[in-house]
Amino acid sequence: MKTNKLASNVASPVTNKGKKLRMPHTFVIILCMVLFAAVLTYILPAGEFERVEDANSGNTVVVQDSYQHVEQNPISLFNLPLAVVQGLVSASDTVFFIFIVGGVFQIINSTGTIEAVAGRVGKTFMNRGLVIIPIFLTLFSFGGFTIGMSAEVMAFVPIGIAIARALGYDALTGTAMVMLGAATGFTAGLLNPFNVGIAQSIAEIPMFSGMWLRAIILVVLLIATSFYIIRYAKKVKKNPSSSIVVQLEKEEGHKNIDMTSLSSMKVNHYLTIIAILAGFGFLIWGVSEKGWWMQELAAFFLALGIIVGFLSKYGPSKIASEFVAGAKDITFGAFIVGLAKGIVIVLEQGHVIDSVVNGLAIMVDHLPSYIQVLGMYFFQTIMNVFITSGTGLAATTMPIMVPLADLIDVTRQTAVLAYQLGDGLSNCILPTSAMLMGSLAVSKIKYQEWVKFFWPLLVIWLVIGGVFVIVADIIHY
Template sequence: MTDSSKPTSFWRKYFKMPHTFVLLVILTLLAAALTYLVPSGEFERAKDPTSGKTLVVPNSYHAVEGDPVSLVEVPKAIVKGLIDSSDIVFFIFIIGGAFQVITATGTIEAVTSRVAKTFSKRGIMIIPVFLGLFSVGGFTMGMSSEVMVFVPLGIAIARSLGYDALTGTAMVSLGASIGFTAGLMNPFNVGLAQVIAEVPMFSGMWLRAILLITLLVITSWYIIRYARRVQKNPQASIVHNLENASTEKKLDLNSLPSLELKHILTVLTIVASFALLIWGVSKKDWWMEELSALFLTMGVVSGFCARFGPSRIASEFVKGASAITFGAFIIGIARSILIVLDQGNVIDTIVFGLSDAVGHLHGSIQVLGMYFFQTVMNVFITSGTGLAATTMPIMVPLADLLGVTRQTSVLAFQMGDGFTNMILPTSSALMGSLAVSGITYQQWVKFMWPLMLMWVITGAVFVLIGHAIAYS
């Protein structure tokens, strides 16, 4: 008798989505192969005296002598990518360490508990409040997988109000996702993309703030509409089987951590640090060195506010930096793709081919193409840092040639990178939250796909607005 499980096991073993590092190395090898297959050429570049950016000169593409990259040179390119990205890599390490110190103070849990206590008797208002609260974590700390810690609290509050586990999970997870996508001051996606695009870090915040508010309104309406339906008829719940089997006791709000002086001081430190960041970037042209020093100081001061000793602060900092190693290495490995294409003199040929293919199309079609390209690439590279490091070096010169502002290309990247994280089974943030909640992936997709469609359409509208107003 044939064992029907063998083919399934074979396909799962050998044809599953590879690790992100493996995928990036494969892309580096493909880039090396392209240096043999694609004609070498380059654009002339000139520094714009007004903006100070190095721009591609239109109609200046010309053929140059080829310099193919051999297989034995690929490991060297990966190492060179890590070295060339060292300023960004260490910036990411410092941010990871600083935010871990803040997390260890218990401030996030205390603030969340205070909000829960304040709005627990105000019914449906808890949904937009929680969405807004966790969006702050998303657009500052880049909160994603960390949000799963708060899912049980969201579920308990939702059930105490007559809603279901899906409502509680959504108002926590989607809040962080919205903030991450809007990325007002998120150094892990928007900040990195802007560094590559050579635009001031965290500039253009006003349009991203409007995007954040728009997404909060749309998502609040969608979840409230679902929650009211469940409250009126529990059988209308997508997860009614989970609710019927639940034996969870009613949430005791008095058991939640209270907001102490140390938490208030930590919040004031964070607010002051980000205010200083905005001032420094906009008025003093602060860059990696100054921003790294600011985040390092913020982490240390937050630790002292919580009465941590120097050794405890150092221990938590190392813990946070270690946790971000994956994302930091992705930046360096992804950089190797650009190094190989640049060494082989084919990156400009690729950009020229893309611009020639879409150049005759209407401007709105061109910019939408950039947006949907980033959305599709996010299926394969779910890391925001990895996607920025991989795609932005190609998208930036393409934007220059198509007459699309670099800020708009960053906007297309951040939305393409963010929206689909809440429906892709390869997203650790999503699958972690579902594992904690007990909701199946199929149930989540049934709930999420109409909202995802609204998000994607909203993103397309904002990209078109950005192009129309020459967003900068």
């Protein structure tokens, strides 16, 4: 499966005096940033920090107060294509890791296990009232924090809407309890290889380490989101005219799906679930005890996909064809990583990346530590508007944020946390989000109606994120 951050870039039409303005494709934005990086090599003074290997962590760290000017080496326009290719080559381990994981998740998705589980939960709790909201949120959060489910949730939105309407709520409630569940899981990213995994690999810290705090964040986000949706759902049930999508309910409310037609659990679905749970347990062991990195993780996922395929009675050719389909669908996200690496290549070859880091460190050095980490958090949130690929955002910003964190005495784990929260929390309001726009298209909810419903919750989410990055800094997470 793919994450929203790895799905195709979705342009957002904005009408202005009869003309449609669209957000440029993410590839265009990244390449413009490569060009801007080249311009910086002519403007900024060249300089470098001394770097040494930390005896305790084994990480390559920046030596404070070691910045010194070096000979200028501006990058010409003619060398930019080579820098982009060098970025792809340099990030090849991450690029192929994404291809493999995307292919494997497509194998898992093709088994119908997720649809079957959603159908089973829906039928079981169909008449349980408001309890269905936290249950669905929790269910889809599992998809978010393990396999990075995001854009795929649009396929389950009709189930959520059908259940919500049957219980006296509206399409907005049904859409929210599916989509926001995946969003909270994706943001918490306990075992998400696409955001946390790649950011931690760039930061040179153990893959999926620090999971305990991310688990707490997930629980807090789920509780806050559950109460918010429940409050809205109760209001709608008491007074249907108070629904934000009241016009849609008048037109579509009578339409529903037959719950008995939903997929039922079969033997291969149970076997797939067991294999995935056992596999992720094995993954945690390998990462924590054996120090698995990109190559080992890629091999693990490849083996898991083959096992799941055979458990579903797929032949080798079927497994291969599903794998290729998944890898094909995830090409956008894989290439984004390589293109974003081109930015770093240009800054490194021009000897100005450390000049950027040094300048930022000087700017924030005398600020209180909580202001520093909040600045990192909001910087990532703003960058997420322009770079909608989570892996691309990590590849673009983490090479700058990691040495900055070293200089201002913020832990690298906290820097990763600031990235993942800044990357994930705003996805459910950005019109460039494939998950959001796809789900709204399926549900027939207007974007402005969704914004009216969601913006107070977004504020709550952002505050929660800010509190957690401050806490992480205080405890030296």
